[in-house]
Amino acid sequence: MASAVEKGKKVAAYRAVDENITAEHKVIGIGSGSTVVYAVERILQRKELQHIVYIPTSFQSRLLITEGGLTLGSIEQFPEIDVTIDGADEVDPQLNAIKGGGACQFQEMVVAKAAKKFVMIADYRKKSKSLGTEWVKGVPIEVVPLAYKVVMHALNNLLSVKPQFTKLRMAVQKAGPVVTDNGNFVIDAHFGPIADPHKLGQEIKLLTGVLEVGLFCRMAEIAYFGEEDGSVDIWKRQ
Numbered sequence: 300m301a302s303a304v305e306k307g308k309k310v311a312a313y314r315a316v317d318e319n320i321t322a323e324h325k326v327i328g329i330g331s332g333s334t335v336v337y338a339v340e341r342i343l344q345r346k347e348l349q350h351i352v353y354i355p356t357s358f359q360s361r362l363l364i365t366e367g368g369l370t371l372g373s374i375e376q377f378p379e380i381d382v383t384i385d386g387a388d389e390v391d392p393q394l395n396a397i398k399g400g401g402a403c404q405f406q407e408m409v410v411a412k413a414a415k416k417f418v419m420i421a422d423y424r425k426k427s428k429s430l431g432t433e434w435v436k437g438v439p440i441e442v443v444p445l446a447y448k449v450v451m452h453a454l455n456n457l458l459s460v461k462p463q464f465t466k467l468r469m470a471v472q473k474a475g476p477v478v479t480d481n482g483n484f485v486i487d488a489h490f491g492p493i494a495d496p497h498k499l500g501q502e503i504k505l506l507t508g509v510l511e512v513g514l515f516c517r518m519a520e521i522a523y524f525g526e527e528d529g530s531v532d533i534w535k536r537q
């Protein structure tokens with residue numbers, strides 16, 4: 300039997316697909332992670348969505364698209380996307396989000412920014428009053444490998460907010476660091492509750508060696524959270 304969390308992911312994803320993707324759309328961005336799997340499952344159930352071109356945000360989402368038999372497109376071919384749908388690790392009421400638990404934040408940011416509408420989907424655990432309180436693994440920062448020590452030093456010494464910890468993300472079934480789909484490393488930097496996510500994101504982004512920061516500030520128009528009881532809580536950007 301599916302757990303409450305899995306049910307939550309599924310109801311959020313299904314509702315988001317049903318309310319945001321229509322047969323009139325031509326290009327849809329597909330995020331990464333375990334919640335997005337349900338979004339693709341729902342897309343595959345809806346015959347009228349099969350002619351659309353789907354743009355991936357990772358190796359994982361490319362596989363979801365191709366193995367489902369959907370049409371795969373690239374962001375070079377389709378730099379303008381109708382709707383991008385993606386998961387999140389933590390979301391606050393202003394629809395600021397931490398993303399990158401799966402190390403995909405760079406391509407996710409590209410595909411989210413290229414979209415006319417960005418929609419987030421998650422289970423109830425991802426709702427937060429303030430970023431940095433629920434997702435305590437740290438803000439994911441993709442860095443060019445050569446610069447990871449320099450970036451870590453800068454994160455610990457040059458920001459207006461001092462992190463509680465910074466860690467190079469290590470692989471689980473391989474000795475050594477996680478290597479992203481772009482051949483880079485990920486540093487997770489935990490700041491505790493983040494008072495100003497936009498400012499922090501900008502400061503980190505300016506550090507030499509940083510490719511992308513997993514802080515998606517007010518980018519989503521709407522977020523769907525699947526609850527333990529099977530209902531969906533919908534947050535809209537004000």
Ligand SMILES: O=C[C@H](O)[C@H](O)[C@H](O)COP(=O)(O)O
Nearest residue numbers: 332333334386399400401403
């Ligand atoms: O890098 C991964 C992505 O940002 C995911 O969208 C995020 O980690 C949420 O993943 P999940 O749906 O598995 O909780």
